[in-house]
Amino acid sequence: MRFIKFFFIVLGFSFLQSCSSPSLYQSKHYVFGTIVDISIYGEDEKKAEKVTKAVLEEFTRLHNSLHAWEKSDLTNLNESISKNKSYRNASSELIEIIKNARELERASNHLFNPAIGELIDYWGFHQDEFTPMHPNKLKIKALVERGPSLDQLHISGSTIKSTNSHVKIDLGGYAKGYALDQASKIIHTHHIKNALINIGGNIMAIGQHGNKPWRVGIQDPRGAQAIAKLDLLDGWAIGTSGDYQRYFINDGKRYCHLIHPFTGYPVQGVYSATVLIEPSQNAGTLSDVLSKPLFISKKEDRKDIAKKLRIYHYLIIEDKHISMTKTMADKIQFLNPNTQKNNQIEITL
Amino acid sequence: MKLRSKFFLGDGLIILISLVFIIFAFKTYWHFETGSVVQVNFQGKTYGNFSLFQDKKISLVGKEGESMIEIKNGQARFKSAPCKNQYCVQQGWIGFTGQILICIPNEISIEILGKTKAYDSLNY
Numbered sequence: 001m002r003f004i005k006f007f008f009i010v011l012g013f014s015f016l017q018s019c020s021s022p023s024l025y026q027s028k029h030y031v032f033g034t035i036v037d038i039s040i041y042g043e044d045e046k047k048a049e050k051v052t053k054a055v056l057e058e059f060t061r062l063h064n065s066l067h068a069w070e071k072s073d074l075t076n077l078n079e080s081i082s083k084n085k086s087y088r089n090a091s092s093e094l095i096e097i098i099k100n101a102r103e104l105e106r107a108s109n110h111l112f113n114p115a116i117g118e119l120i121d122y123w124g125f126h127q128d129e130f131t132p133m134h135p136n137k138l139k140i141k142a143l144v145e146r147g148p149s150l151d152q153l154h155i156s157g158s159t160i161k162s163t164n165s166h167v168k169i170d171l172g173g174y175a176k177g178y179a180l181d182q183a184s185k186i187i188h189t190h191h192i193k194n195a196l197i198n199i200g201g202n203i204m205a206i207g208q209h210g211n212k213p214w215r216v217g218i219q220d221p222r223g224a225q226a227i228a229k230l231d232l233l234d235g236w237a238i239g240t241s242g243d244y245q246r247y248f249i250n251d252g253k254r255y256c257h258l259i260h261p262f263t264g265y266p267v268q269g270v271y272s273a274t275v276l277i278e279p280s281q282n283a284g285t286l287s288d289v290l291s292k293p294l295f296i297s298k299k300e301d302r303k304d305i306a307k308k309l310r311i312y313h314y315l316i317i318e319d320k321h322i323s324m325t326k327t328m329a330d331k332i333q334f335l336n337p338n339t340q341k342n343n344q345i346e347i348t349l
Numbered sequence: 350m351k352l353r354s355k356f357f358l359g360d361g362l363i364i365l366i367s368l369v370f371i372i373f374a375f376k377t378y379w380h381f382e383t384g385s386v387v388q389v390n391f392q393g394k395t396y397g398n399f400s401l402f403q404d405k406k407i408s409l410v411g412k413e414g415e416s417m418i419e420i421k422n423g424q425a426r427f428k429s430a431p432c433k434n435q436y437c438v439q440q441g442w443i444g445f446t447g448q449i450l451i452c453i454p455n456e457i458s459i460e461i462l463g464k465t466k467a468y469d470s471l472n473y
Contacts, residue, residue, distance in 0.1 A: 029393045030456045037470055129433045129454060201473035209469055217447065219473035224440050225448045229468045238472045245473065248434075274472065335467060 024209070027052055031059045032176055033128055034200030038183075041194035041209050051190045055183045055197070062179050065094070068117060068170040069126040078117065078169055081162040090158050098160070100285070101174050102150035107309055108293035113261040115148035117168030123266065125246060125257045126170075132248040132255075140264040172257075173241075177288025180204040180237060184284060196232070202239045204284050205232040218332070219244075221271035221317050227339055228315075230332045235279025239287035241295040242272035260296050267296050269318060276313035276328060303348060323348060384446045384461035387425040389418060392456045401425060401444065401461070411455035418459055425459055427452060447471075 025040045025048035036059060040048040065073045073094055080087035101114050117126070122143055124130040146166035154161045171178075176199045183197045187206055194207030196214045205214040213233050217226030221244045232238060243256035247266075255266045273295035277287045290311050297305045306314060306325075313331065315324040322339075323346040324332070334340055389396040391409050399405060399420055406428065407418040414431030424444035427437040430452055437452040446463030449471065 027393070028390050028458065030453070034453060035451060035458065039469060131433065196470050198470040198472075201471070203470055203472050214470070215468040217468035217471045219471055224443050224450060225445060226468060226471060240472055242473065 025049070025052070029056055031056065032063055032179070032200060034176075035198075036200070037196075037198040039196040039209075039214075040192060041196075041207070043192060043194075047190075047192075051187060051192055051195075054190070055186050058182050058186060059179055059199070062175060062182065065091075066097075066171050066175045066178075068172055069121070074169055074171065077160060078167075080160075081167050081169075082165050084162075084165050086159050086161045088159050090155075090160050092158070095155055095158065095160070097171070097174070097178065098150065098153065098169070099155065100282070101171065101289075102153070104174075104289050105150050108290075108305065109308075110149060110261060111293035111296045111305070112173060112289055113149060114169055114171055114174060115150050115152070115167045116259060116261050117170035118146070118148065118166055119143050119259050119261070119264055120170050120172070120257070121168070123255070123257075123259060124248075130246075130248065132250045134250065135265070144262065144264040173292045174285065174289055176200055176202045177237070177239060177285040178282075180284025180287070181282050182284075201245070202237070202284070202288050203232060204237040204287070205234060207234055217335075218274055218315070219272070226335055227317070228332045228334045230276070233279075235283060237277045237283040237287035238274065239277070239291045240272050240274040241291040243267070243270065244272070258292065258295055270295055271317045271319070272315075273317075274315040275311050276315075276331065278312070317343075320344060321346065325349065384444060384448075384463045385423075386462045387420060388460045388462050390458045390460070396457075398462065399425075409455070409457055411457065413455045416452055416455045416457050418457075425461070426450070427457075427459070431455060 023042055025043065025045055027038050029036045038052050038055060040051065068074060073091065077087045077090065105113055120126060122139065124133050148164055148167040152162050152164040152167055179199055180197055180202055184204055184206060187195050194209065197204050203216055208214055213231035215229055216232045216238060218228045219240065220227035221242050241258055243254060246257035248255050254268065258267050259265065260267055273291045275287060275291045275294065277283045290309055293305050293309060294302060294311065294314055294316065313325055313328040315328050315332065320343050322343045325348055329347050385401055386398050387401055388398050389407060392411065396409065401420055401423045403420060405420040409416050416430050417428040419426055419428040424442040426442045427450060430438050432454040437450050440450050443450055443461055446461055447467045449458060449460040451458040
């Protein structure tokens with residue numbers, strides 16, 4: 001009897017707790033041409049504000065250093081490359097980023113290729129607000145045949161030189177993830193235990209939200225709400241490549257910003273590819289980069305590329321079709337029962 | 350043997366546990382609650398929370414020009430935007446908890462708030 005009473009008291013408390021408002025500090029900012037959303041749990045407001053400010057300063061620094069079309073260290077490097085000149089005194093950070101991006105380009109069989117800035121620019125995506133354009137087949141063919149790759153860069157000390165003047169580096173699929181890793185470092189050095197950082201949809205969790213893990217919604221690529229949710233545990237990161245954020249429609253056809261480096265055309269048919277990355281030094285970077293090869297690769301090649309890149313948890317949404325790995329299926333919960341009814345769900349191993 | 354129609358402690362327990370389970374299930378699985386409040390964020394700050402049960406137009410002048418938010422029949426939308434792409438306007442009305450519309454050029458987002466939030470942040 002006493003036990004039963006105790007049971008109900010505990011139960012009652014747990015309900016009370018779920019109703020009380022926790023000490024959650026949340027702020028939204030506009031950096032990287034997108035929204036940065038920072039949540040910090042369980043710290044006093046002053047400290048949370050201070051750390052948020054430090055993180056934002058870092059983001060602004062990265063924005064100014066890595067921007068693909070506004071004047072930055074990266075555009076300076078691209079300018080040197082286009083003039084067949086050596087770029088001297090590159091920061092050790094920039095060199096580290098390029099080396100790492102190059103490894104990822106190789107590992108992804110060049111599906112992730114940050115050197116195709118000329119193509120992206122041609123499609124008009126090197127503008128904050130772009131205009132629908134009519135692509136010229138011959139021009140695209142010519143741009144693809146120039147074959148830019150980070151492999152053509154030669155780095156010695158702090159000097160970067162390219163053997164192909166058509167390499168134009170665009171870190172659009174890398175920088176936001178890298179920024180997450182940087183933010184994670186800053187947050188840890190300030191001894192903040194619980195935070196959730198969202199840069200334009202790429203999210204990294206540190207600690208948890210009180211006594212529950214941080215919970216993250218995955219956007220429905222054809223709706224204004226989340227299609228599913230999952231718990232993002234300490235150190236994990238999630239990223240999505242989609243055709244619904246940066247795109248234009250011409251003659252009823254959708255052209256998204258994700259360009260296939262081999263064909264030169266935007267990928268069509270895939271709505272979104274989401275990857276969930278286990279904790280590591282560069283989980284943020286990987287969450288940004290690794291969704292690209294999955295989004296771009298042919299359907300039949302996905303399994304191999306995921307295996308090669310060690311992507312264990314992914315979710316791909318297409319027209320009336322959702323495919324995901326078993327481990328991903330175990331982790332996510334669809335929010336609307338109709339999702340399972342209206343889509344063919346395929347579980348891969 | 351005599352059957353007594355007495356209300357046992359166990360009956361009470363079953364009723365209580367069932368009630369607790371129903372409340373729990375409701376809280377956990379009922380996500381598509383219609384919201385009652387729309388939160389408007391403008392240039393990194395909360396501009397205001399507005400009841401959805403009113404007819405109202407909110408005009409915000411940002412870097413790009415004027416964005417018009419409309420609230421009507423328990424829903425909200427971007428009625429007009431100064432940008433070229435008009436993504437936010439095309440997305441139409443929102444009214445369920447957790448739905449969000451974002452206008453990046455003009456630094457505005459509108460989000461439907463409810464009692465419970467299905468998640469802390471959105472991956473897109």
